[in-house]
Amino acid sequence: MGAFSDPLTISFKEQTTDMLDLLTHELIHRISFDGPNEVLVKPTFFKVLKPYEGEPIITQNHIVVHAAETAVILKVFGEARLQRKMSLSPNPDYIRAWELVQARGYQDILDEFIRLRNT
Secondary structure (H helix, E strand, C coil), X not given: CEEEECCEEEECCCCCHHHHHHHHHHHHHXXXXXXXXXXXXXXXXXXXXXXXXXXXXHHHHHHHHHHHHHHHHHHHCCHHHHHHHHHCCCCHHHHHXXXXXXXXXXXXXXXXXXXXXXX
């Protein structure tokens, strides 16, 4: 199964629970950077990522996405599903983003994002 967010494309051979996780991930990318949201969100996104400038760009691009994804998965599916999702990450840069989100806390990242967006 593979995907990318622009244009939103998901390729899979059979329906699995992974499909919902993948769709959630890609929709968070699109909601964040599609149309008018790009102008509203992008400056805040980069402010939140300032402490992570030394990380690979793919890692940086996924910190806020993984924080939002964590919130959704925990609320809808629970901790076991989140742990499964994180264990299936195919790329070391994605894994690093998950590690950073876990270390700092997804809610802290999202709270900072909201605070910076409102200033």
